[in-house]
Amino acid sequence: MSVGNPSTRRHLFAAFGGRCGYCLTAAADHLDHLVPRAAGGTNSRFNLIPACTPCGTSKGALSVAEWVARRAAGTLTTGAGAPPVPVYRVPMKPVNHRPIAA
Numbered sequence: 001m002s003v004g005n006p007s008t009r010r011h012l013f014a015a016f017g018g019r020c021g022y023c024l025t026a027a028a029d030h031l032d033h034l035v036p037r038a039a040g041g042t043n044s045r046f047n048l049i050p051a052c053t054p055c056g057t058s059k060g061a062l063s064v065a066e067w068v069a070r071r072a073a074g075t076l077t078t079g080a081g082a083p084p085v086p087v088y089r090v091p092m093k094p095v096n097h098r099p100i101a102a
């Protein structure tokens, strides 16, 4: 099942340049839940991230922190061949600072 409405999908894929938000190298092919559905995560756009199949599959129902720790320790049981240590970066939007009126 496809997660996220078309607008959310377009926005998130564009924000990551079509790349996986976990490894930042592979092309993303789906939206993944940062907080897994199994742990109460929602389909809110703030809980979704574009992901490649190896990252999404190996993360499964783990939290991002647990997944990163298991990957670093080499104790993942799924997603063999996935890229090593993932990096998650929040896409930042430039802030338009305006001087405070005196």
Ligand SMILES: [Zn+2]
Binding pocket: 020, 021, 022, 023, 024, 025, 026, 051, 052, 053, 054, 055, 056
């Ligand atoms: Zn990936």
